[in-house]
Amino acid sequence: MGQETWAIGVDLGGTKVKVALVDATGQILRSLKKPTDIKGGPERIIAEISQMVHTLKEEGPASTPVGVGVGVAGQISADTGIVQFSPNLVWRDVPLKEKLKGFLDLPVVVTNDVRAATWGEWLHGAGAEVDDLICLFIGTGIGGGVVSGGRVLTGASNTAGELGHMTIDLHGPVCTCGNRGCLEALAGGWAIARRAQQAIGDSPAAGAALLQAAGLKQPLQDADLTAETVTKAARAGDPLARLVVDEVTNALIAGGVALVNAFNPARLILGGGVMKGLPELPARLDEGIRRSALKVATADFEVVRAQLGNDAGVVGAASLAFGHFGSGLQQDRCI
Amino acid sequence: MGQETWAIGVDLGGTKVKVALVDATGQILRSLKKPTDIKGGPERIIAEISQMVHTLKEEGPASTPVGVGVGVAGQISADTGIVQFSPNLVWRDVPLKEKLKGFLDLPVVVTNDVRAATWGEWLHGAGAEVDDLICLFIGTGIGGGVVSGGRVLTGASNTAGELGHMTIDLHGPVCTCGNRGCLEALAGGWAIARRAQQAIGDSPAAGAALLQAAGLKQPLQDADLTAETVTKAARAGDPLARLVVDEVTNALIAGGVALVNAFNPARLILGGGVMKGLPELPARLDEGIRRSALKVATADFEVVRAQLGNDAGVVGAASLAFGHFGSGLQQDRCI
Numbered sequence: 001m002g003q004e005t006w007a008i009g010v011d012l013g014g015t016k017v018k019v020a021l022v023d024a025t026g027q028i029l030r031s032l033k034k035p036t037d038i039k040g041g042p043e044r045i046i047a048e049i050s051q052m053v054h055t056l057k058e059e060g061p062a063s064t065p066v067g068v069g070v071g072v073a074g075q076i077s078a079d080t081g082i083v084q085f086s087p088n089l090v091w092r093d094v095p096l097k098e099k100l101k102g103f104l105d106l107p108v109v110v111t112n113d114v115r116a117a118t119w120g121e122w123l124h125g126a127g128a129e130v131d132d133l134i135c136l137f138i139g140t141g142i143g144g145g146v147v148s149g150g151r152v153l154t155g156a157s158n159t160a161g162e163l164g165h166m167t168i169d170l171h172g173p174v175c176t177c178g179n180r181g182c183l184e185a186l187a188g189g190w191a192i193a194r195r196a197q198q199a200i201g202d203s204p205a206a207g208a209a210l211l212q213a214a215g216l217k218q219p220l221q222d223a224d225l226t227a228e229t230v231t232k233a234a235r236a237g238d239p240l241a242r243l244v245v246d247e248v249t250n251a252l253i254a255g256g257v258a259l260v261n262a263f264n265p266a267r268l269i270l271g272g273g274v275m276k277g278l279p280e281l282p283a284r285l286d287e288g289i290r291r292s293a294l295k296v297a298t299a300d301f302e303v304v305r306a307q308l309g310n311d312a313g314v315v316g317a318a319s320l321a322f323g324h325f326g327s328g329l330q331q332d333r334c335i
Numbered sequence: 336m337g338q339e340t341w342a343i344g345v346d347l348g349g350t351k352v353k354v355a356l357v358d359a360t361g362q363i364l365r366s367l368k369k370p371t372d373i374k375g376g377p378e379r380i381i382a383e384i385s386q387m388v389h390t391l392k393e394e395g396p397a398s399t400p401v402g403v404g405v406g407v408a409g410q411i412s413a414d415t416g417i418v419q420f421s422p423n424l425v426w427r428d429v430p431l432k433e434k435l436k437g438f439l440d441l442p443v444v445v446t447n448d449v450r451a452a453t454w455g456e457w458l459h460g461a462g463a464e465v466d467d468l469i470c471l472f473i474g475t476g477i478g479g480g481v482v483s484g485g486r487v488l489t490g491a492s493n494t495a496g497e498l499g500h501m502t503i504d505l506h507g508p509v510c511t512c513g514n515r516g517c518l519e520a521l522a523g524g525w526a527i528a529r530r531a532q533q534a535i536g537d538s539p540a541a542g543a544a545l546l547q548a549a550g551l552k553q554p555l556q557d558a559d560l561t562a563e564t565v566t567k568a569a570r571a572g573d574p575l576a577r578l579v580v581d582e583v584t585n586a587l588i589a590g591g592v593a594l595v596n597a598f599n600p601a602r603l604i605l606g607g608g609v610m611k612g613l614p615e616l617p618a619r620l621d622e623g624i625r626r627s628a629l630k631v632a633t634a635d636f637e638v639v640r641a642q643l644g645n646d647a648g649v650v651g652a653a654s655l656a657f658g659h660f661g662s663g664l665q666q667d668r669c670i
Contacts, residue, residue, distance in 0.1 A: 084631075149489060155598060156635050257501075263490060
C-alpha cells in the first residue's frame with residue numbers, strides 16, 4: 001500500500017484548474033495547475049484536464065490510480081455526475097463524469113468544490129478523527145460542508161451545506177441570492193467590502209483614515225476596496241476598519257450559534273481567503289459561540305482553522321475517489 | 336409478522352406519561368396515559384411506567400415485544416441511556432435505561448422526546464417515503480429533528496436538532512436560552528404571548544379589541560394571554576393579532592429558509608400545539624420559503640403538516656425500538 005495506492009484529485013474552479021496525484025494518507029505526490037480556459041468551453045476544459053491527468057500518470061507510480069475525484073464550482077447531479085449549472089464556468093448540463101471516463105478509462109466521481117474541500121479537511125486536515133464537524137469557507141462568498149455521524153451530508157437534491165445562505169438577520173441587508181440577512185450578506189468578502197464602502201460614505205473623515213491604513217489612495221476605484229484591504233487596515237489599528245471587522249465577527253458568531261445548536265458538531269473549521277486576514281477570528285468565534293450557544297451543544301466543541309489551504313479541494317476530491325473506488329482503505333467511514 | 340410483531344413506546348413528558356403497544360406499521364394497538372408524578376421522583380415514575388407496560392403486555396398479543404423505546408423531555412446520553420438533565424421532570428443523571436431494563440427484562444432504548452416524535456413522523460406520519468426531512472414542533476418552545484440521507488442526525492453530544500435556537504435575528508429579542516433572536520424567541524408559544532403583551536401595551540385601544548376578539552376580559556391575568564388566544568383573535572379577524580401572526584410567520588419563513596439552504600430537505604413537517612391555531616401556516620411557509628431560499632435547494636421541497644399529533648412520541652419511540660431490536664423490518668433504513 002502506501003505510496004503505491006493513489007488517486008487523482010481535480011479542483012475545477014472559475015479561474016484555475018488543479019490536478020494532483022494524492023496518496024491514501026492525503027499527501028500530494030505531484031500536481032499541475034493551469035488557468036481555466038472558460039472561453040474554450042466544456043470540451044476544451046475537459047480535454048485539458050485529461051491531458052493534465054495523463055501527464056501526471058506518466059510521472060507517477062507504476063500502479064493504476066484507484067480513480068479520479070473532481071470538485072467543481074457548481075451544482076452537481078450526484079447520480080449522473082452532470083454539472084447542472086456553474087455560474088463561474090458558464091456551464092449548463094455538462095456530462096463531466098461520462099466525458100472524463102471516456103478520455104481517461106478510469107472510474108470518476110464528481111462533487112461540488114466546497115464539498116470536496118470539506119472531504120479534504122475532514123479526512124486529512126483540521127477534521128481528522130472527528131465524525132461531526134462543519135467547514136465554513138469564507139471567501140468572496142461563504143460556502144460550507146457538514147459531516148454528521150461520519151457522513152458528509154448531501155440533502156435531497158445534493159445542495160446541503162449552503163451555510164452562507166442561512167438567514168441570521170431577518171431585517172438585514174439584501175444578499176446576492178435575493179434573500180435578506182444571509183450570513184454571506186454580512187460576513188462574506190463582497191459584503192465586507194460593501195459594508196466598508198457604506199461606512200466610508202457615512203463618515204468620510206474616518207473613511208480617509210481607513211483608506212490610508214489600508215494603503216489605498218483616493219480617488220478610490222471600485223476594485224480597490226476589498227475584504228483584504230479592510231482586514232489589513234483593521235490589523236493596522238484603524239478604528240473604522242475594526243468596527244467593520246467587529247460587525248463581521250458578530251455575524252459569524254450568530255451564524256456559528258445557529259450551526260452549533262442545529263448540528264451539534266464537535267468542530268467548526270474556518271477556511272477561505274478572508275480568514276487569512278483575520279488571525280484572531282477562530283479564538284473570537286470560539287469564545288462568542290461558547291457564550292451564546294446551548295451549553296449542552298458546546299460540551300464537546302472547538303473552533304479551529306482549516307489546515308489544507310488551497311490544497312483542500314484536490315486532496316478532498318482524491319479522498320472521495322478513494323472512498324468510492326478504493327480497496328477498503330476508508331471502510332471505517334460511512335460514505 | 337403483522338400484528339404479532341410489536342414494540343412498546345413510552346412518551347415521558349413533564350405533565351403526562353403515555354405508554355403504547357405499537358405494531359410494525361406504526362399502528363397503536365393499545366395505550367395508557369397518566370399524569371407524571373414529578374414529586375414522586377425518578378423511582379416512582381419509573382415504577383409507574385413499568386406497571387403500565389406490564390398492564391399493556393398482559394392485554395397485548397401473546398408474542399414478546401421486540402423491545403421498549405422511550406422518548407424523554409430532556410438531554411439523553413446516547414450510549415448509556417442516562418437522562419443527564421430534564422428541566423421538566425427535574426431529573427439529573429437518572430439511569431433510565433438500566434432501571435427500566437431491570438424492571439421489564441426487555442431491551443430498552445432511550446432518546447429525546449422531540450427526536451422520538453421525529454422518528455414517528457418520519458416512518459409512519461408526514462415523512463414516510465422521504466430520506467431527507469426536517470420536523471419543526473412549535474409549542475410553547477420550538478424543537479426539531481433532522482433526517483438526512485436516511486438517518487436521524489444526533490450530533491457529537493446527542494443534541495443535534497435544537498432548531499428553535501437557531502439565530503435568525505441577530506439584533507432580535509432575548510431568548511430563554513440567553514441568546515438573542517433565536518427562532519423560538521420570535522415564533523415559539525411563549526414568545527407569541529410576550530409579543531402580543533408588548534403590542535397591547537404599545538397600543539391599548541387596539542389591544543382591547545384583540546382581547547375582545549380572543550374572548551378575554553380585562554383586567555387581564557398573566558396566564559390569560561397565550562399563543563392560543565392570539566391565534567384565535569387572528570382567526571376572528573383582529574388586526575393587531577393578525578400583525579403578530581404575520582410577524583411570527585415571517586420569522587418562521589426566515590428560519591425555514593436557513594434550514595432549507597443548510598440541510599436541503601425534501602420536506603419540512605410542521606407540528607406542535609401552536610400549529611393547531613394556524614391552519615394557513617403550512618401554505619404560507621411553503622410560498623415564503625420557496626420565494627427566498629436558493630432555487631436549487633427547493634427543487635424538490637414541500638411544507639406539510641405533521642400527521643400523528645400527540646401520538647408521534649409513542650409511535651416514534653416504538654419505531655426506534657423496532658429499529659434497534661427488531662428482526663430486520665426496517666433494515667432498509669440506515670439507523
